[in-house]
Amino acid sequence: MVIALRHLALVAAVCSAFAGAAVAGDKEVTRVNAFGGSCIKCELSGRNLxxxxxxxxxxxxxxxxxSDLRDARFLASNFSGADLSKADLSQAAMAGANFTGANLAGARLRATEAGGVVFGSANLSLADLSDVEAAGAQFRRAIMAGVILRAGDVRGGNFESANLSRAVLTDLQGQGANFSRARLSSANLRGADLRGAVFNNVDAGMARFENSDLRGATLGDGSFAKASFRDADLRSANLAGANFDGADMKGSDLRRANLHGTDLSGARGLTxxxxxxxxxxxRTRTPRGLTIRACGVRVIIHREIVRTPQSPPAPPAGPRYLITSR
Incomplete structure (x- = not known):
């Protein structure tokens, strides 16, 4: 059955019906598979969508x-401030969606299509975003402590001032991503592709960058105390003004790296x-017995291409949406 919606209020009424079904103990709402309009502050916890x-x-x-939102499609929809904690959004698609300030703590977003989606200031603590496709997504100021982003694609993403402490970012595709002023303490970025990524002014104490590709990356003025860069590729990287006190640099490739003002005096494993x-x-400080040649460096500007999506449009008042039943 196909019902044409002639008034936006009818859509809100349908959403109210979803909420009412919960009161009656009916958690199953899969009878409806397409809808739009306004459902602000709706009660849809635990629903099967x-x-x-x-x-x-x-x-x-x-x-x-x-809620169960597996394989759902959130096209140009607004979920700002919504509570999706512990929801399952695995393999969902979110083109043009806005999750600003939303609570996604403990949620599952495995293999989700989230390219260009806005997660600014959202709570993604302990969420599972393994294999997510989120190139150009916005995570500015997001709370992502303990998040799992294993093998995710966040190329060109913006994590400025985000809290990624204890995050699992192994095998991440993060080329050109912006992590400026982010907190990465005890984060695991082993094997990540971070070419051209920006880590200016980060707090990455005890973070793990083993075997990561940081060619052309910028780590200026960052704090990397006790971090591990074993076998990391830092060719042509900019480490100017960064602190590597107690960091493990064994096997790291520093060819053509900019170490102007870098503090490596307490680094371990350097030769x-x-x-x-x-x-x-x-101004460069090296471990006792080691020296650094003073030379100029060629400045390579990596222009970050971050795809910023437009804000999700307000639902139109006209008869535009359809609700279909299975």
Whole structure:
């Protein structure tokens, strides 16, 4: 059956019906597989919305805690401030969606298509985003402590000032991503592709960058105390002004790296041959017995291409959406 919606209020009424079904003990709402309009602050916790098609809808402030949203499509929809904690959004698609300030703590977003999606200031603590496709996504100021982003694609993503402490970012595709002023303490970035990524002013104490590709990356003025860069590729990277007190640099490739003003005095595992390929200045501090040649460096500007999506449009008042039943 196909019902044409002639008034936006009818869509809100349908959302109210979802909430009412919960009171009656009916958690199953898969009878409806496509809807839009406004459902602000709706009560949809624990619902089965797997496979739903949500087009241009406004679910800001809605309660979707522990809901089943697997394989759902959130096209140009607004979930700002919504509660999706412990919800399952695995293999969902979110083109143009807005999750600003949403609560996604403990949620599952495995293999989700989230390219260009806005997660600014959202809570993603302990969420599982393994294999997520989130190139160009916005995570500015997001709370992502303990998040799992294993093998995710966040190329060109913006993590500025995000809290990624204890995050699992192994085998991440993060080329050109911006982590400026982010907190990465005890984060695991082993084997990550971080070419051209920006880590200016980060707090990455005890972070793990073993075997990561940091060619052309910028780590300026960052704190990397006790971090591990074993066998990391830092060729042509900019480490100017960064602190590596107690960091493990064994086997790292520093050829053509900019070490101007870098503090490596407390670094472990460094050899003279590693430093011979890098460039420093009078402010560079090296471990006792090692030296750095003073030389200029060629400045390579990596222009970050971050795809910023447009804000999700407000649901139209006209008869535009369809609700279909299975």
């Amino acid at each position: 797997s496979g739903a098609r949500i087009v241009g809808a406004n679910f800001s402030g809605a309660n979707l805690m522990a 003279q041959s590693q430093l011979d390929g890098a460039c420093g200045d009078s």
